[in-house]
Every structure is written in C-alpha cells, then in structure tokens.
Amino acid sequence: MQDPGHAVSIEEQIDQWRSYLRRRQAIHSVDVAELEDHLREQLAVLLDAGLATDEAFLVAVKRIGNLDALSREFAREHSDRLWKQLVLVPSDSGGLQTPGPKDAIAAFSLAVAAAVAIKAPLLFGLQLDKDAGFYARNVSLLVLPLLTGYFVWKRRLAAGTVRWLAVVFVAAGIFANLYPFVPQGSTEALTALHLPIALWLAVGIAYAGARWRQVEGRMDFIRFSGELLIYYVLIALGGVVLTGLIATIFRAIGIDVRPFLGSWLVPCGAAGAVVVASWLVEAKQSVVENMAPVLTRLFTPLFAAVLILFLGTLLWTGRGIDIERNVLITFDLLLAMVIALLLYSASARDPRLPPDVFDAVQVVLVVSALLTDAVALSAIAARISGFGFTPNRVAALGENVILLVNLAWSAVLYIRFLRGRGSFTDLERWQTNYLPVYGVWAAIVVIVFPPLFRYL
Amino acid sequence: MLLGPLELSSLTQRDGEIMGINKDLIAASSTPLVLAILAEGDSYGYAILRRVRELSGGRMEWTDGMLYPVLHRLERLGHVEARWKVVESGRRRKYYRITRSGRAQLAEERRQWQAVDATLRGIWGALSLGVTAGHPLPAAACPWGA
Numbered sequence: 001m002q003d004p005g006h007a008v009s010i011e012e013q014i015d016q017w018r019s020y021l022r023r024r025q026a027i028h029s030v031d032v033a034e035l036e037d038h039l040r041e042q043l044a045v046l047l048d049a050g051l052a053t054d055e056a057f058l059v060a061v062k063r064i065g066n067l068d069a070l071s072r073e074f075a076r077e078h079s080d081r082l083w084k085q086l087v088l089v090p091s092d093s094g095g096l097q098t099p100g101p102k103d104a105i106a107a108f109s110l111a112v113a114a115a116v117a118i119k120a121p122l123l124f125g126l127q128l129d130k131d132a133g134f135y136a137r138n139v140s141l142l143v144l145p146l147l148t149g150y151f152v153w154k155r156r157l158a159a160g161t162v163r164w165l166a167v168v169f170v171a172a173g174i175f176a177n178l179y180p181f182v183p184q185g186s187t188e189a190l191t192a193l194h195l196p197i198a199l200w201l202a203v204g205i206a207y208a209g210a211r212w213r214q215v216e217g218r219m220d221f222i223r224f225s226g227e228l229l230i231y232y233v234l235i236a237l238g239g240v241v242l243t244g245l246i247a248t249i250f251r252a253i254g255i256d257v258r259p260f261l262g263s264w265l266v267p268c269g270a271a272g273a274v275v276v277a278s279w280l281v282e283a284k285q286s287v288v289e290n291m292a293p294v295l296t297r298l299f300t301p302l303f304a305a306v307l308i309l310f311l312g313t314l315l316w317t318g319r320g321i322d323i324e325r326n327v328l329i330t331f332d333l334l335l336a337m338v339i340a341l342l343l344y345s346a347s348a349r350d351p352r353l354p355p356d357v358f359d360a361v362q363v364v365l366v367v368s369a370l371l372t373d374a375v376a377l378s379a380i381a382a383r384i385s386g387f388g389f390t391p392n393r394v395a396a397l398g399e400n401v402i403l404l405v406n407l408a409w410s411a412v413l414y415i416r417f418l419r420g421r422g423s424f425t426d427l428e429r430w431q432t433n434y435l436p437v438y439g440v441w442a443a444i445v446v447i448v449f450p451p452l453f454r455y456l
Numbered sequence: 457m458l459l460g461p462l463e464l465s466s467l468t469q470r471d472g473e474i475m476g477i478n479k480d481l482i483a484a485s486s487t488p489l490v491l492a493i494l495a496e497g498d499s500y501g502y503a504i505l506r507r508v509r510e511l512s513g514g515r516m517e518w519t520d521g522m523l524y525p526v527l528h529r530l531e532r533l534g535h536v537e538a539r540w541k542v543v544e545s546g547r548r549r550k551y552y553r554i555t556r557s558g559r560a561q562l563a564e565e566r567r568q569w570q571a572v573d574a575t576l577r578g579i580w581g582a583l584s585l586g587v588t589a590g591h592p593l594p595a596a597a598c599p600w601g602a
Contacts, residue, residue: 030550031524031528033548033550034501034524034550035521035524037500037501037502037547037548037549037550038501038502038520038521038524040547041502042502042520063519063520064519064520064521065519065520065521065522066519069519069522070519070521070522070525073521073522073525074524074525074528076525077525077528077529077532078525078528
C-alpha cells in the first residue's frame with residue numbers, strides 16, 4: 001500500500017473531485033457514489049501497476065471522462081432531474097442531507113395537532129361563526145405554538161429558550177383573553193392583527209435557534225417566511241379546489257356537506273397547512289428555486305415605475321392627497337410592500353457582488369416610496385389633530401414611522417453601497433437587526449393599546 | 457491486480473492516436489454488449505468495462521463514465537435491476553443484474569445485429585477485395601452511417 005502521506009493527499013483529491021461532481025444538477029449523490037467506487041477501483045489498479053499517486057489519479061479521472069460531457073449524458077438519461085424534484089423521504093441511502101421520515105411524521109403529527117387545536121375551543125362551547133371575536137384574537141395562539149414546537153423539536157433548542165418561548169405564548173394568551181374588550185371594538189381588531197406579528201417573532205427565534213443573533217440566521221428566517229407564504233397560498237389554492245369538488249359531488253347525491261366543510265374541513269385544513277407548508281419549505285430548501293426573490297425581481301421595476309408615475313402625476317396635476325380615514329393604512333401597506341421587495345431581493349443577493357442595474361432600480365424604488373410617503377404624511381400631519389387620535393390611527397401612524405425609519409436608513413445605506421462607500425452587508429445587517437422592532441411594536445399595540453384606549 | 461497489456465495499451469489509445477470505432481457504433485452496440493455481459497453474471501460498472509476491453513481486444517474504447525448513463529437507462533427500462541452491496545474493502549458498490557425483460561431485449565438485439573452482420577457479410581463477400589486489414593475502411597466515410 002502507499003505511505004500514509006500519499007493516502008491523505010489522494011483522499012483530498014478524491015474529496016475535491018467528488019464535490020466538483022456534486023455540483024452537477026443531473027448527477028445525484030447516488031451516482032457520485034457509484035462513480036467514486038469506479039474511480040477508486042481504477043486508482044487501485046493503476047497504483048498496483050506502479051504509477052505514482054498523482055499520475056494514477058490523473059489517469060483515473062481522465063478515464064471517467066470530461067465532466068461536462070458526462071453530466072450532459074446524465075441529463076439526457078435523467079432529464080427529469082433538471083426539474084428539481086422534491087424528495088421528502090429518500091428511497092435509497094445515497095441521498096444525504098434529506099430529511100428522514102421522522103421529520104415527516106413529526107410535521108404531520110403537529111399539523112393534526114394544529115387542526116385539533118383550532119377546534120378545541122368547541123369543548124368550551126366556543127364556535128367559529130358565533131365567537132368570531134375570540135377566534136380573531138386567538139387564531140395565531142392556537143396554531144403558532146405548534147409550529148414553534150416543530151422547530152423546537154427540529155433544532156433541539158436549549159431548555160432555557162423553550163421556557164422563554166413558553167412564557168411568551170402564555171403571556172400572549174393572557175393579554176389576548178383577559179382584557180375586557182368592547183365587542184367588535186378597534187382595540188380588539190388591533191390585537192387580532194398585531195398578535196400574529198408579535199408571535200411570528202417568537203417563531204423566528206425558534207426557527208433560527210442559536211443563529212438568531214446572527215445576520216445569516218435572521219436572513220434565513222426571512223427567506224423561510226417568504227417561501228412559507230408562497231407555499232401556503234399554493235396549498236390554499238389546492239384546498240379551494242378540493243372543497244369545491246367535495247361540495248359539488250356530494251350535492252350530486254343530494255347531501256349538503258357545506259356546513260361540515262365550513263366549520264371543520266376549511267378551518268382544520270387551514271391550521272394544519274401552516275405546519276405542513278413550513279415542513280415543506282424546510283424539506284425543499286435546496287430543491288426548488290426560491291420563489292420570493294424571483295417575484296421581487298419581477299415586481300421591483302414595476303413598483304418603481306408605478307411610484308414614479310404616481311409622483312409625477314401628483315406634481316403635474318398639483319392634486320393634494322385626498323385624506324380620508326384609511327389613507328394612512330394604504331401608505332403603510334405601500335411601505336411594507338417596498339420593504340418586502342427590498343428584503344427579498346437582498347435575501348437572494350450575493351453580498352460580495354458589485355452593484356448592478358437592479359440595485360439602481362431598487363434605490364429608485366426606495367427613494368420614490370419615501371417621497372410618496374412624505375407627501376402623504378405631510379398632508380395627514382396637518383389634519384391629524386382634527387381627526388382625533390383613535391387607536392387605529394395611532395397604530396397606523398406608529399407603523400408608518402417604523403417603516404419610514406427603516407426605509408430612510410436603507411436608502412442611505414443603499415446609496416452608500418452604490419457609490420462604493422459601504423458594503424451590501426451593512427444593508428443586510430440593518431434589515432435583520434430591525435426585525436425585532438416590528439415584533440416589539442406589535443407587542444406594544446397588543447399590551448398597551450387596549451388599556452390606553454379603554455378597550456374601545 | 458496487475459495492469460495487463462490491455463490496460464496499458466488503452467492508456468495510449470485514449471487520445472485516438474490508434475484506430476478506434478466510430479462513436480455512433482459504440483453507442484449503438486452498448487446496449488447488447490452490456491446486456492450480454494450481464495447475462496454472463498451480475499456485475500458492476502468497472503468490471504463491465506474491463507470485460508468490454510477484454511472482449512474487444514482493446515478496440516472498443518468507452519469513456520468510462522459514459523457507461524453509467526447507459527446502465528441507468530437499462531435500469532429505467534427494466535432490462536436490468538441494481539442493488540447496492542458492501543464489498544470487502546468496505547466500499548459500497550452498485551451491482552447490476554439482468555432481468556427477464558433484459559434477456560428478451562438481448563435476444564431481440566442479437567437478432568437485429570445478426571441481420572446487420574449477415575447483410576454486411578454479403579456485401580463484403582461480393583466486393584471480396586478492397587477492404588484489407590492494412591486499409592481499414594474509415595468509419596466516417598460509410599455512406600450508410602448517417
């Protein structure tokens with residue numbers, strides 16, 4: 001046998017060759033294992049024949065053939081592989097890194113638990129249609145703890161973190177249910193809207209685990225959230241088709257199943273789908289192209305064009321913004337949308353690359369959104385005292401300020417990056433560091449607003 | 457294991473200095489050849505290639521890696537079945553075995569190749585001159601090759 005020094009270097013060379021091969025989409029890891037066995041046998045033969053290790057390696061690799069041609073040949077035979085397939089449970093042990101059946105079992109059990117949880121209030125006589133207020137406040141509390149549980153299990157979180165997360169959920173339950181809300185009042189609606197946002201931060205802490213303190217950990221959570229939304233929408237579309245079909249075929253035999261669908265299938269399915277979609281996103285990470293960044297690529301230029309057109313029209317016609325009740329919320333949504341576009345294009349960008357045209361479009365988008373919002377805010381500020389400070393308006397104003405601060409500083413960082421004075425990582429860090437702000441503000445709305453506005 | 461003369465000679469042949477066989481012919485004959493070798497007994501990639509080299513006297517040179525897509529195609533078609541085994545060295549190796557449909561396919565291929573061979577023999581006989589060992593017919597020039 002060769003001396004150990006040689007053995008190490010040849011192992012390194014094989015490692016390198018293997019990792020080079022793994023990058024080929026058409027060649028799966030099972031095939032790499034098969035080709036590696038071939039390479040090793042060839043190597044052994046050549047070494048026995050007296051070739052030096054390096055020579056033997058070169059000859060053996062050359063015999064396997066040009067990797068481009070080989071991967072083309074594999075692609076021809078396995079053209080399905082170019083359509084990345086989601087392998088949830090690997091059929092042979094060749095595929096490493098794919099989640100095992102244990103993961104699927106855990107996810108499905110938790111999905112069933114979420115479906116049960118959503119109907120559990122029935123035990124206390126609470127019904128979906130009759131107790132809409134209760135459900136609006138608590139729907140995130142019924143589902144998100146189970147999703148958090150999935151990540152606690154999957155990431156094997158430390159007991160300290162788990163305890164802390166439990167405290168958050170219990171506290172959320174207390175604030176959502178012990179305040180004496182006026183039925184159908186604004187503060188109840190605000191709690192219903194903001195509690196999920198605050199709790200989503202807790203899900204993020206469970207998702208990122210120990211990496212929550214790092215930019216990458218939070219960025220992964222952002223990517224996860226975007227993909228989850230897309231998966232959830234797709235699953236919901238499938239659900240609509242399914243329920244429609246069930247209702248129709250049963251009507252054909254004279255049975256009306258709509259009450260069952262409305263009070264059982266749809267809510268349970270919607271709750272379980274949250275966990276299932278999360279599991280799918282986890283399982284497919286590297287399998288499917290991430291959709292959220294693709295959508296941002298499409299929509300960033302469109303949004304930028306619309307905003308510039310809007311600002312231009314505003315200037316040209318000299319019209320003032322028609323201040324009516326919900327105008328602030330409209331502009332909040334606009335800013336949130338722009339931040340989402342910024343976040344998801346950042347999530348897919350290699351921070352080491354120099355600025356390109358798309359970055360310029362991004363800056364145009366951010367700056368025009370800032371200008372639009374400034375116009376709106378100045379129009380509102382002049383008249384806000386006349387409107388009075390209702391809980392809705394204060395919440396909307398607070399959100400506007402939070403989003404505006406984020407965007408303004410993002411614009412500064414982005415322009416610095418474009419001019420070569422800063423790195424893209426600064427922008428990423430700013431965005432990821434800002435995440436807790438949304439959660440904290442949402443928590444403030446849930447905890448402080450109801451007593452502040454006398455539960456109206 | 458010793459490096460036989462076949463292995464050494466194929467090292468030099470690799471770059472096409474010495475005559476080889478047209479790529480299309482290699483591709484066309486790969487299915488019957490692989491099936492026939494597997495009909496001799498279960499085997500794996502490297503050993504199949506060694507057998508091809510042995511049988512052809514080193515004249516049929518395959519790029520080693522290209523065997524695997526062929527095996528995978530046969531597997532997909534159900535002509536062979538594959539299974540991982542751990543060999544003495546502790547490595548995992550993928551063994552292939554011919555199936556019943558593979559044997560049927562082999563018989564069919566054999567029939568077709570024999571027909572082609574018989575046809576060619578006929579015309580070789582009729583020509584009976586011109587094609588000698590010293591002047592191999594350049595494969596690319598075959599008008600019926602296309």
